[in-house]
Amino acid sequence: MSTDEFLLPAPERVAHRNVKGLIDPDSVVVIGANARRSTVVAEAIAGRNKAFLVHPSGDSILGEDVYTGVAELPEKPECAFMLVGHEVVLELVREALEFGIRAFVIPGLGTEAGPRSAEVVAQVIELADSYDAAILGPNCMGMAVPNGGSLYVSSVPKSFRRGHVSVIAQSGSIADAMLNCGPRIGFRAVFSTGSEGNRDTADLLMGLVDDDETKAIGLFVETVRRPEAFADALRSCAEAGKPVVCMKVGRSRIAAQTALAHTGAMVGSSIAFTNFVHHHGGIEVTDTSTFMEALEILGQPKWPSGIRLGAISESGGECGMLADAAEPTGLEFPPMPYELVASLQERFPNFVNPQNPLDAWMVDDTEVVFPESLELMAHSSEFDILLAQVDITQYRGDVDNEWCLAIVRGLAQATKDRRIFPAVSTVHVTDPPRRIANFAASNGVALLRGTRASVEALAAVSMWHPFTSKDLDPHEEVDLSDLLSPGALSEHISAEIMERYGIPMADRRIAEGPEAAVKAAQELGFPVVVKMNGPAHKASVGGVALGLDSAEEVAVATQAFGGSVLVAQEIAAGPEVICGMTRDPQYGPIVAVGIGGRYAEALSLTASSLAPVTHDQAVRLVRKAPGIAKLTTEETFDAIVYTVLVLSRLAIDHPSIIEADINPLILGPNGAVAVDALVVCEQLPEE
CATH class of the missing domain: 3.30.470.20 (ATP-grasp fold, B domain)
Structure with missing residues (x-):
């Protein structure tokens, strides 16, 4: 049978629910705006041309006019930010819907709502669904964007840097961690989805496919509510050239004892999710460190185009550690070509035996040997990634940080007009000096933290590529x-x-009793195997007799098993x-x-x-x-x-x-x- 017969139809597209008013609202209203929440209110209206405030008191906040009700607004906002308690949220959502608002960010209705929480949530969702309105939340942190305009219930730090990576997190604390990671990555937006009342991760993911400002996406997933919709959104992102880095918690293997077939014990739910993500074009990571480093890589203006890694370090020990960490990931350390070795030794005679990774410590002035070696390595065209394993940290002395900055500058210069991805990895995970961080961010150099997390993230991103679904001819089903x-x-x-x-x-026969089993064995030809014609995994219960060379041995085995047996060619x-x-x-x-x-x-x-x-x-x-x-x-x-x-x-x-x-x-x-x-x-x- 030809393998060409195994052509399968492309998966059907799944309907997704509109989320535009949540991703990029043209205008917003903060319902429940009050002086006690002035920081949150100020952030929500900052940088927006159209932002309105509503509170029944009508008291001015931050010098802004406050309307006593939604019906008083001069125009219909696209999204409502609900800073109200569970006692009044249903009625205020109803008023907003009747006014024409079709998107809501609802941070409340968690445990603070008490025993009526589930009831109120169900009523709000039912009401919103009747108007085909979208809800982010309830019980979420909201939506955060850099430089003002966040509909977010926690503070948004000034270090929250603008870029092209969007993150969808089902955990509010992980969303907060994204905002507070310092001036790295570069975010388009961070969405905390909370309880996912009537819009889920799949809807937001699909919405980001059409968002021109989003080039890459991070997902922190606790549960996949609609696998088919989630798969469709992953495929759509991959087809749009937008990599999705996915981390899932709550992973567990299917208990082996519940599976009748060996494969059930072999493939648990965590592996199922891994295969699910990869199959539909996503990138899966299993810890927050690799997740953050992958987003740092994808936050750069260019991404790795291959798996050939060229590295330089300030230590032979760190070279070995880097090689050990990279080997299981599939990244390759191609040997240095003769021409590169000759160029390095001509420029720096103290290089006795230059190899990849390259230990450049004490070969010459650090501010010279590192940048010039990186330039020669880039010029060789042997590498897709240039990595400097250098311990850049704000706790290093000023003199050391000068040559650390020189290395980052050297990386940026060496890769500026080449399809080579520049990165630094460190042994530790402390913050770099602000001066170096700002230079790296402005010049497309990824500052990665932790050797293992760095190389795992580089490998995961390097091996991703966009794909296009192909319609394949269906095959004929075999009748069973x-x-x-x-x-x-x-x-x-x-x-x-x-x-x-x-x-x-x-070849095999079913036989009832010793006489029939002997006859079957003679037809098949010795040696044969006799098995119980019953339970799965017969060998584990002594139900298999191997290497039977005579009629007598077959008869004895059949008699021992009793009843129907299977006689098979050995x-x-x-x-x-x-x-x-x-x-x-x-x-x-x-x-x-x-x-x-x-x-x-x-x-x-x-x-x-x-x-x-x-x-x-x-x-x-x-x-x-x-x-x-x-x-x-x-x-x-x-x-x-x-x-x-x-x-x-x-x-x-x-x-x-x-x-x-x-x-x-x-x-x-x-x-x-x-x-x-x-x-x-x-x-x-x-x-």
């Missing part, structure tokens, strides 16, 4: 209606399913691979591949991807699985790829199949043969 039934299917039926999809299986020993599929309840089907046998459930020895997968994706997946490349020939590699494609197609064709395993797939000189198969179908709900 006569084989599928709720629960775990027998090995015999599971194997027949795989055969219908073109997977070579070991396949010659060879490298073993497991291929499987499991259906995550939130993110959908996932295919996985790894070294089989006793290593089958070692998570580090598997690679997985959300289904469906294309042929090229299956090839990359098999290559990514640790250890498999060393076990395969061209024929057996293709056989593994084909098996992954079958499982992907099986998942798409038959949604009732929730798990499937081929374990092991034994690799031989002329291809691969599956020895054991398991298919599990969804249980019918109890009536």
Whole structure:
């Protein structure tokens, strides 16, 4: 069967709800404006041509006129910022809706609202939905933008720098952390979504696709409320050339004991989310340090265009530490070409054996050797990224910080007119001197903090690329209606399913009793395997007898197992691979591949991807699985790829199949043969 038959239709677009009034409102009204909240009010109206204040007292605030009600406003604002208590919010939202306002930022209605909180929230959302109005919140911090105009209930620091990175955070404290990270990254806006009443992360993400000022996006996710809409928004961002860096908390593996198939134990919910993000064009990170450094990289005017890393450091030890941190990420340290080595040694004879990463400490005057070495490295065109591993910190002395500034200037100059990304990484995570930070921000040099977080962020961003969805021809579904039934299917039926999809299986027979088993063995030819025709994972309960060479051995094994047995041809020993599929309840089907046998459930020895997968994706997946490349020939590699494609197609064709395993797939000189198969179908709900 040709792999060309595994073409799949592009995913359908999902309807998204309008959020323009939340992302970029032309005019705003602060309802509940009062002197006690003067700092928040001042921030909300700063820099806005059209901003109105409403409070029943009508008392002037900050020298601004205050209207006693929304109905008195001279025109209809696009967005209302609700600084009111839970006792009156419903009625005031109603008045605003009747006046024509269709976007609301509602920071309240959290625990401070007491036991009626949920009831009031439900009423507000129902009312807003009846007008097709958008709500940011409730129970959120709001929306913050640099240089005034934030609808945000906490203070907005002056160091909150303007740029082109937008952040959507389901955690208010993480939103606050973005505002308070100092003069780095460069933000278009930060959105705290709170309880996501009637607009969620997916809606805001889709809204940012069309926001010209947003070039990259950070997501801090606690829950994905609508996976299909979230996937569609991720794809749309990727197609628009806007990378999305996603960090999710609350990740947990699916308990292995609840899964009947090995793959269910192998692929937990955290891996499901990872595959989900990657499959739809996003970048996933797993800690806040890497999250921040990735946003710092994406906040620059240009981004890394490849994975070839050239580095210079003030320490041989730090060179080693940098190399150790980078190796697992996929970043490459290409060796210095002869011409570059010669140029470095000609300019600085004290370079005895220059290599990448380059230890330049004490080779010459620091303010000279670092910038000039960086220029020579950039001129060689061997690197996509130039990284200076230098401990820049405000706590260093003035003399040291002068040469630190010289290095940053050297990086900026060396990469100015080249497609090379300049960055500095430090061992520690303290702030740099303001002078150096301002120069770096103005000249496109990323100041990264923490060696490991820096290289992980560089790798994550470097390996991202925009993509375009392609419409692919649908394939014909294989009919399995006569084989599928709720629960775990027998090995015999599971194997027949795989055969219908073109997977070579070991020849086998079902036999009732010793006499029939002996006859089956004689037809197949010795040696044979006799298995219980029952539970999943028969080997773990002593239900498999291997290497049976005679009729007597077959009869004894069959008698011991009792009842129906499966007699199968024994396949010659060879490298073993497991291929499987499991259906995550939130993110959908996932295919996985790894070294089989006793290593089958070692998570580090598997690679997985959300289904469906294309042929090229299956090839990359098999290559990514640790250890498999060393076990395969061209024929057996293709056989593994084909098996992954079958499982992907099986998942798409038959949604009732929730798990499937081929374990092991034994690799031989002329291809691969599956020895054991398991298919599990969804249980019918109890009536």
